[in-house]
Amino acid sequence: MSTPSPTRDGRRLSISLPPFWAQILIGLVLGVLLGWIARATEVEWLGRTLDEIGGNFVQLLRLAVAPLVFFAIAVSITSLRNVSNAARLAGRTLLWFLATSLIAVAIGIVIGLVTNPGDGTGLTPADGSAPETRGSWLDFLTGIIPTDVITPFTELNVLQIVFLAAAVGIAALQLGDRAAPLITFGETALELLQKALWWVIRLAPIGTVGLIGRSINEYGWDLLGDYATFTVDVYVGCALVLFGVYPLLLRFAAGVDPLRFFRAAWPAIQLAFVSRSSVGTLPVTQKVTERLGVPREYASFAVPFGATTKMDGCAAIYPALAAIFVAEIFDVSLGLQDYVLIVFVSVIGSAATAGLTGATVMTTLTLSTLGLPLEGVGLLLAIDPILDMVRTATNVAGQAAVPVIVAAREDILDREVYEHATSFEIDGVDATPARAAAA
Template sequence: MTSTVNTPKVQRLPRWLGNFGVQIVLGLVAGLILGLIARNLSSDDPKAAPNALTATLTIIGSSYVSLLKAAVVPLVFTAVISSIANLRQVANAARLAWNTLLWFAITSLIAVSIGIVLGLVFQPGAGTGQPTPKDYAGKSGDWWAFLTGLFPSNFLGLEASTKASDAGALATSVNFNVLQVLVIAIAIGIAALKVGKAADPFLKLNGSALAVIQKVLWWIIRLAPIGTVGLIGKAVASYGWTTMGALGKFSIAIYVGLALVLFVVYPILIKSHGLSIKQFFSGAWPAIQLGFVSRSSIGTLPLTERVTERNLGVPRAYASFAVPLGATTKMDGCAAIYPAVAAIFVAQFFGIQLDLGQYLLIVLVSVLGSAATAGTTGAVVMLTLTLSTVGLPLAGVGLLLAVDPILDMGRTAINVAGQALVPTIVSRRAGILNEDLYNAARNGNPFADDSTELLAEATAEKNDAGEPGSGRELSSV
């Protein structure tokens, strides 16, 4: 005899609540509401201590930013070494590899220049009247100080500083110079290439370390909705609606820059190499579209590589090197336009004047530091690297994180388009592009055949890779 046990149904939350983007939006709304409440509870006396709600929001926001900052150094170090190690796959095609890197730099230079111009034209952070943070030490140094600062004084790029606390006691703090860490990682990566097989155990260990760090970073990123509550709440409580208006203007400036790169700069480069603009976009569009939806270059990688080979006519042997390398280092959205406009926004927001040397630093860091975008927090890493190098308050990172998911879709779409564009241009210049395949009729389909199967395969590979995908991650990679 069998008995049936009626188990009560577990009331599950609506499925849409599990979407990471929805959680960020909810955190944004909650932060706005709590920030307004905290602002109304604040005393008119500027010397009065902050109320309990404002203090709580401040702690939540600052703690989240501290977690992100703590993960930057190991991510940059391991990601850059892994990116350089990928060059081993094309040991017999050194010329193609260097031409690829050169065009990565050229397109990044164009994109960051557009970002600087837009920042100066739109003035997204101007007029807020906000004071500079109390812990802001001022300009970090001139151009020569930056150049000499590239040379690390120790292996980890550590810098120690001692200053008096509010109580009068001396306190010593230790910080990392992120750009020095980048230089160290580049040197080690190149040395590993030169050593050859003897470096295999080291590179394998580095790859494992990168995977572990990315997992830890993902855990931190999953806390972003909570961090958003604190960051936005603190911003509204301290600055009022002025902050929201400035962030909206900043977002518009970013999307204008992304549109200029995608629909003006890229077509000019395509046409100047004697290729059809229509054929490029019709061929690369499936990957660009998936990148916009998924907000992950790594998640879109299988489809990007497939369209580069089968639609754009890039040889498979070269595409298998250039596209994966581009997925970790070719970031015109995250590593060029975004940090340029963001750095100018932060400076304007806190009333800091930038000089010509600092603008040149923004350009240099954007071109050379794009390798640091590998991982799940590419835009955050580049933003932190740019602000710290130029000498701007890192408080701006927390402020801009609130609107990051809105910008991430457009940034990733530009990243993916550039990752397909550069191999196409290099192949054309090297005379190895299959132009018959490039100019083949699409007939409205992503591929000439089995398009549905390929799209499903790319989506499955994206989801099987882990958390990044399905529109749930915070930042493009």
């Protein structure tokens, strides 16, 4: 990005900023450095500043979540009126979401069985504590329907917001032309929200400094000792899905070049890693999906749908490993039926995570289904911010990959556009490593 500024003789200087991906990387390095300094020197004001910067960045993202989810889902449903075989596309999308979640949870279980992440940690049941927020199947099933139309927005209950948005979108489709003014209003409101969120996204490099610095200052490196195996397991599991499963599916199920996908999708994956929010990354994810040749009408449905239900990192890999970890800490033996239950919860209960930072609800849902102590969640909360980064990056990659796969298999993917999807800019900021290298 170049920002012109006037000189004495009236000419304008061009101030070049690094590519957006480099700005994020600089923010990561600077955050680690400042966090380490704050912890090592016990400088209170520095730690407080990092906490404020990171907290405000997340708060700005969360501020847009409720209206963004509502309008994104409602508009995405109404956009299906312009898509032939809309029901077929929606069904295929859901099936691919379920299939990839099944693969992800299987990888998580296998890694957990091989590494035994809870053994030798030094942690005991006394170190855990029951979480304030928990999930249960009854709450999940009955909590979908709100008691009124205001509370879901004030309490940020994303699952209920999705329900309201789906109801409005379907009703608008049924009304036909009479709903045209409402649909136009929804599309305009969504564009306004996305534009505002783009401004927040531009602050991601600064937010990165605060978020990473806060984590290092608060937890330090010592924390990783007790959770070393578990942390490595989560990162390895997510990496296998992100850089193994998705590329294989793109190559053999969709017949496209996986490298092209990652070049175009990298800004969304990168932002997801930093922000830890699938919904906060939604505008970027949708834009890169369209730039990969997925028709806008279909992408505008599949990506928001995925941002609230497609959670391979948070709802598949992580709960599987967490269940095994907690079972070993509390000395509970898991049988074949328990692993089947883990698969069932992970595949069916993904919507419980609802695109927000963290996976506490999904973890408590898994543990309660297995009959494991919910105090085990308290053992995981300390390390959660470090794990949530890679989980969310995996979620978002899947939310972009599945629409590409479905579009390719349904022969609606613009393959020529896909083959040239090598660059992406965030409001003038080059966000793609490939483009920066070529320049």
